[in-house]
Amino acid sequence: MPQAQREEIERLEELAATYRSRLGVLERQSAQFGLYVPPHIVVEQEQAEADLAQILETLERLRSGRHDGRPPYLGLSTFQECDADLFFGREALVAELVSRVERATFLAVLGASGSGKSSVVRAGLIPELRGGALPGSERWRYAILKPGARPLDALAAALTKLQGGDLGSALALRRQLAEGDRALLLAADMLYDGQEDVRLVLVIDQAEELWTLAPAEPAARAAFVAQEQRPFITLLLDAAESGPHGRAIADPDHPDDARRLPAPRRRIPRPRALDRRQRCNRQPAGTR
Numbered sequence: 001m002p003q004a005q006r007e008e009i010e011r012l013e014e015l016a017a018t019y020r021s022r023l024g025v026l027e028r029q030s031a032q033f034g035l036y037v038p039p040h041i042v043v044e045q046e047q048a049e050a051d052l053a054q055i056l057e058t059l060e061r062l063r064s065g066r067h068d069g070r071p072p073y074l075g076l077s078t079f080q081e082c083d084a085d086l087f088f089g090r091e092a093l094v095a096e097l098v099s100r101v102e103r104a105t106f107l108a109v110l111g112a113s114g115s116g117k118s119s120v121v122r123a124g125l126i127p128e129l130r131g132g133a134l135p136g137s138e139r140w141r142y143a144i145l146k147p148g149a150r151p152l153d154a155l156a157a158a159l160t161k162l163q164g165g166d167l168g169s170a171l172a173l174r175r176q177l178a179e180g181d182r183a184l185l186l187a188a189d190m191l192y193d194g195q196e197d198v199r200l201v202l203v204i205d206q207a208e209e210l211w212t213l214a215p216a217e218p219a220a221r222a223a224f225v226a227q228e229q230r231p232f233i234t235l236l237l238d239a240a241e242s243g244p245h246g247r248a249i250a251d252p253d254h255p256d257d258a259r260r261l262p263a264p265r266r267r268i269p270r271p272r273a274l275d276r277r278q279r280c281n282r283q284p285a286g287t288r
Helices: 003-033 039-064 081-086 091-103 117-130 151-163 167-179 183-192 218-240 274-286
Strands: 106-110 141-145 200-205 246-251 265-267
Touching (some): 081 117, 091 106, 106 117, 106 218, 117 141, 117 200, 141 151, 151 218, 167 183, 167 218, 183 218, 200 218, 218 246
Parallel strands (some): 106 246, 106 265, 200 246
């Protein structure tokens, strides 16, 4: 088994364990509310279950080693990094995104729901960067997260995994992120470990959750904005504005959410050109 495949299996196993733990917490929270479970908990639980199912499916495929039996078409599922060999039709767009990452420390990827924002970032942009599309980008550190209903927890967990820390480390980092606007910068400095050519790339998938998962009740919403949403955005903006050592990529699902984020932005069109549609339809089958 290739080393890259073994590393991907290990990463997915850790991710699956994290999702199982989170689902356990959500189930206990739901039980406390009885029949009247808050919508944001229901949404997060459903999304976590769907994500875990996809992770387990990918793990089964990778462990079996039977790549010839892997379906070349993913339907409406989001392409992941491990699906990069099946991702076609967006080559020019991916090249443009790579160029923009080189020039800017913050990139908002915009588009209508279902237009493929997550796929183009996960299966297009990130594999290109990991493969050395930019000078030294094969040595950069990458963290992909979804804000969910607790964005600071999600950020702390993603950074702790990169540092090889444990639950105690994640809890300590979570407190530091909440207390200091420069905590993300300091966490990134620890990852760089004095290496000038290393960058931290944070991918914020489903960035609209910073607004859509805010509680409806006014007091709870105000607390969420003050304790989760605003600190999370401030940490990102401070890190992006600090210099060339960080990269933040966000893909909000709605233009109204994008207006709350800094430029530059890239709107993702639906693939319409005939040659792009043909590559999407024909080339995945040719990989099997």
